[in-house]
Amino acid sequence: MNEVKNPVRLVDTHCHLDLNNFDNDRQQVIERAKLAGIFRILVPGTNLVSSEQAMQLAMEESILYAAIGLQPNDALEWQPESQLELENLFRNHHNVLDTIQNKIVAIGEIGLDYYWDVAPHPLQKQVLLMQMELAAKLSLPVVLHVREQHDASRGACFDDLLDILRKWKANLDSTNHILSSRPGVIHSFSGNLDYALEAISLGFFIGVTGPVTFKNAKEHQETIKGIGLEHLLLETDAPFLAPQPNRGKRNEPGNIRFIAERIAELHEISLAEVATITNANAKKLFEW
Numbered sequence: 001m002n003e004v005k006n007p008v009r010l011v012d013t014h015c016h017l018d019l020n021n022f023d024n025d026r027q028q029v030i031e032r033a034k035l036a037g038i039f040r041i042l043v044p045g046t047n048l049v050s051s052e053q054a055m056q057l058a059m060e061e062s063i064l065y066a067a068i069g070l071q072p073n074d075a076l077e078w079q080p081e082s083q084l085e086l087e088n089l090f091r092n093h094h095n096v097l098d099t100i101q102n103k104i105v106a107i108g109e110i111g112l113d114y115y116w117d118v119a120p121h122p123l124q125k126q127v128l129l130m131q132m133e134l135a136a137k138l139s140l141p142v143v144l145h146v147r148e149q150h151d152a153s154r155g156a157c158f159d160d161l162l163d164i165l166r167k168w169k170a171n172l173d174s175t176n177h178i179l180s181s182r183p184g185v186i187h188s189f190s191g192n193l194d195y196a197l198e199a200i201s202l203g204f205f206i207g208v209t210g211p212v213t214f215k216n217a218k219e220h221q222e223t224i225k226g227i228g229l230e231h232l233l234l235e236t237d238a239p240f241l242a243p244q245p246n247r248g249k250r251n252e253p254g255n256i257r258f259i260a261e262r263i264a265e266l267h268e269i270s271l272a273e274v275a276t277i278t279n280a281n282a283k284k285l286f287e288w
Contacts, residue, residue: 033252106141
């Protein structure tokens with residue numbers, strides 16, 4: 001990836017830098033991101049080991065932050081003590097850093113996945129609910145994974161998730177919880193506009209990844225076009241979902257600008273405006 005001259009400053013709110021895809025050049029990837037104008041990167045955990053690795057990376061590198069959690073395809077790993085282990089990971093991290101800025105800023109990646117269907121749906125829901133309970137306890141927003149059967153833009157997975165979110169948000173509102181104004185983000189959103197608007201009405205942000213740049217993604221592009229910039233976050237989901245013109249290659253955070261540029265085109269505004277608004281959105285949600 002070539003250095004971008006005078007790059008617009010951007011953030012990548014979802015990047016799996018802990019994965020072994022980056023073992024040979026992780027630091028170079030981070031340096032390339034900095035040269036491309038990336039000044040914040042969120043590394044989400046997908047299980048307990050991954051969460052600890054994400055936290056460690058965040059503590060070692062100033063532009064990295066972490067989320068901790070078990071995603072639905074790892075739900076079979078959940079044990080009675082898993083919730084406490086995640087809580088202890090967060091609290092031990094606080095004890096180590098003492099007065100230094102918090103680097104664990106969310107619970108995630110958590111959610112539902114009916115595409116791979118690795119774990120039974122009732123178990124996925126149970127694991128999700130327990131982690132959302134932990135998020136409320138720790139006052140951390142949630143980073144939500146949702147993937148429909150056959151990658152459809154509507155269906156039972158979205159319906160089930162939104163049902164859970166409605167009830168959780170109602171409880172936050174009833175207790176004047178601090179998360180009521182910043183409950184979380186639906187990561188790599190692939191649903192239709194109706195789902196997006198309902199999630200937004202509950203206070204959730206919508207995460208936009210590489211597919212918004214794909215030539216055959218007209219429906220998805222229309223959905224993102226129909227969402228106000230004040231509700232969007234930029235994500236690479238690296239090493240997955242590389243945007244055009246790098247589709248099919250390993251993704252990395254420096255590619256976030258291609259996503260931002262496509263959103264600017266769809267909304268007929270400047271790249272600088274996209275950067276300013278989405279950066280502010282990320283700061284509001286993660287308080288970094």
